[in-house]
Amino acid sequence: SQKIEQNSEALNIQEGKTATLTCNYTNYSPAYLQWYRQDPGRGPVFLLLIRENEKEKRKERLKVTFDTTLKQSLFHITASQPADSATYLCALYTGGFKTIFGAGTRLFVKA
Amino acid sequence: DAGVIQSPRHEVTEMGQEVTLRCKPISGHNSLFWYRQTMMRGLELLIYFNNNVPIDDSGMPEDRFSAKMPNASFSTLKIQPSEPRDSAVYFCASTLNSSYEQYFGPGTRLTVT
Numbered sequence: 637s638q639k640i641e642q643n644s645e646a647l648n649i650q651e652g653k654t655a656t657l658t659c660n661y662t663n664y665s666p667a668y669l670q671w672y673r674q675d676p677g678r679g680p681v682f683l684l685l686i687r688e689n690e691k692e693k694r695k696e697r698l699k700v701t702f703d704t705t706l707k708q709s710l711f712h713i714t715a716s717q718p719a720d721s722a723t724y725l726c727a728l729y730t731g732g733f734k735t736i737f738g739a740g741t742r743l744f745v746k747a
Numbered sequence: 748d749a750g751v752i753q754s755p756r757h758e759v760t761e762m763g764q765e766v767t768l769r770c771k772p773i774s775g776h777n778s779l780f781w782y783r784q785t786m787m788r789g790l791e792l793l794i795y796f797n798n799n800v801p802i803d804d805s806g807m808p809e810d811r812f813s814a815k816m817p818n819a820s821f822s823t824l825k826i827q828p829s830e831p832r833d834s835a836v837y838f839c840a841s842t843l844n845s846s847y848e849q850y851f852g853p854g855t856r857l858t859v860t
Contacts, residue, residue, distance in 0.1 A: 677853075677854075678853060679840070679851030679853055680790070680851050681851070682848035682849065682850070685847070725790070733778070733795045733797065733802055734792060734795070734803075735780075735792070735849065736792075737789060737790040738789070739789040740789065
């Protein structure tokens, strides 16, 4: 069956360190992969989109990698700050109209 | 732009009552999505509209759920009759192209007692 897996356990890191979140998927061949941030009581906010022919994408302190062979994306936040604390969702666009979201990983950055 | 607007932000209703959730997408966006989010199931796509036309409603849980988009600037999601298991946060999202990033509204937190 088709599945998207994100680490269900919260990730706790110290301010200034690099946070790395993982998104694994099975039985999909996504044309794009996206990462969203969601704060409590709010809707998800788009962060980055990476296409299947791109290995890496950067935006300020954010970096996303996409390995279609491993069926995995890694999401990095460098020089993390307490304000980065949130839930991060990965989402796969597989064609047609559907974007499938993972359950998300909660990140806590301690000062 | 004001972003995607949803109303109400919170709704508490009794089982059996009709609930109507409203959404105003970002002006110029041609695709609109309704999602439901719960702790157990995460973010689930309920229905997708493209140019005001429902493309796929296979995510709509039951016949009790219906959605309309009478024009490019307004959509409703109706639950009739509501049940306690419908309690969730309902999000509306819009995008210019169904493959691009989606812009989510603030959500409606529905509680059915």
